[in-house]
Each structure stands twice: as structure tokens, then as C-alpha cells.
Amino acid sequence: MRKQMATVAPAIAMTVVSMVLTLAVVVMWLGSSMPWPIALVVGLGLDGGWLATLAYERRLAAQGDHNNAVTTVGWGFGLVATGVLVAHALGEESTGAWLAVSWLPIAAKALWLVHGLWERTALTPVALDAIRGIQQEARDEAAVARALLRAQAGTEETRLTAVTEAGARVARIQAETAERLSSAWSTLEAARQGEGTARALTCVTDRVTPGSQPRWELPVWGPYEPVRALENPPALSDAELDRIVTELRTSQTPPLSYRELSLRFRAAGHSASETRLRAAWRRVTATAS
Known part of the structure; x- marks a missing residue:
């Protein structure tokens, strides 16, 4: 209701001001040439026609209907009221002041048009609550999806870090083992190639295989x-x-x-x-x- 009053209140206020100005101008303009009661009737007729057309148009809008003829007549009354104000302003000494208010009938009609547009696009509180619920649900799902993606990314990063560190550890151990094996193999090869090794083996195996030249071979892996x-x-x-x-x-x-x-x-x-x-x-x- 408050939102509706935000658009309808300015339209009502400007319509009332426009009708009062139009009635006053008609009475002042025609009062010099005819009795003022007749001028008052003319002004009320103009305002009454405008008000009746506006009421009929609002009734059609409330029923969800629209009539171009009624709308045209309403704009016609607004233009006539504006024309009366402009004509009166041109005949007065303070022309600028009267011209400043001569646009009020057209402005009032435009405000009723804006109010009609608002009514055609307005939603009930139930629909607005449903829309807010849908939007909140979408925001919640998006937040959960973002949190899930961040958690998965963190888990994958941790796993890759652990695998990389384990691989580096294995590589270091393999390198150390290969270095130790190479050192041991070099020691065995040096012992096999040494001159003292053959003499030591000869002393041990001479009684078993006389005349042979023993040679210590490296083990076969x-x-x-x-x-x-x-x-x-x-x-x-x-x-x-x-x-x-x-x-x-x-x-x-x-x-x-x-x-x-x-x-x-x-x-x-x-x-x-x-x-x-x-x-x-x-x-x-x-x-x-």
C-alpha cells in the first residue's frame, strides 16, 4: 500500500492543483465578458469532464482493460486545460509566472500514466516472497558450490604436495642407495684387481687346485x-x-x-x-x- 501511495499521491495532488488553476483561470478569463456563475459552470464542466474521463480510465485499468478512445479524450481534456492556462498567461503581465504552472495538467496526466504502468507491473506480497525465496536459494547454492570447489582445490593441493614430497624423498633415498652400491662395487673391484688378492687366494687354494691361477670374480647380480x-x-x-x-x-x-x-x-x-x-x-x- 505504501508503494502504491508513492505513485498515486503525486498524481492526485497535481490533478487537484491543475483543476483548481484551470477553474480559477476560466473564471478570471470569462468573468469579464459573462456573469461569473456561468464562467464557474464552464470551468467546472472542463474539470468535471477531465475528472470523469480519468475516473473511467482508472476503472478500466482496475479491470485490466484499456480503451484508446477514453485515453484520447483524457489527453484531450489535459491539452485543453493546458491551452487555457497558456492563453491566459500570454494575456497577463506576469507571463512567466503563469507559463510556469501551465504544464501542470499535462504533468498530472503523465503521473497517472506512470501510476498505471506501476499497477500493471506490481506483484502481490506472496509473489514477492516467492521471488525472494528463489533468489536466496540460488545465492545459497552458489555459496555452497564455491565452498565445495575451494575445499576440493585445497584437498588436491595438499595431495599434490604430499605426493611431490614423497617422490622427492624416494628419489633421494634411491640416489643415496645407488651411491652406496657404487662405492661398495668400486671397493670390490679394487680388491679384485689388487695384486695382493691373487697372492692371498693362491695361498688358500694352492693345495686344492695345484697349478691353477685363482682369480676372485665379482658376484653376479x-x-x-x-x-x-x-x-x-x-x-x-x-x-x-x-x-x-x-x-x-x-x-x-x-x-x-x-x-x-x-x-x-x-x-x-x-x-x-x-x-x-x-x-x-x-x-x-x-x-x-
């Missing part, structure tokens, strides 16, 4: 297959050992490596110490080369 233990394995002479090694080595092309030959040798049921088997491997490979 890789998978291995366990071989079943033999009970009372037959002892092999050097010649038999050389023959078996030769047959196993040349059993496929390209020839077997020492590790493969050793596995097949023991899988076949033969028995010999690692030192004798390696010595036989050297004799066979030296003869083949």
Missing part, C-alpha cells in the same frame, strides 16, 4: 634357481669335468655363460666345487679361443 642337494655326489676328474663343461657350453648357440652353465651343471646331477668348476670353465674357454 640377478635371479637364481635353487638346485636340489645331491647325496654322495660322484667325484669328477679334471678331464671329465672339462668334457662336461665343454658339452654344456656348446649345447646351444651362442655358447652358455658361466652362470647358465653352472646352473645346468648342477641340475644335471654333477658335483664339483666352485673353484674347480670355474677353473674348468677357464680351461675350456681358453682352448676354444
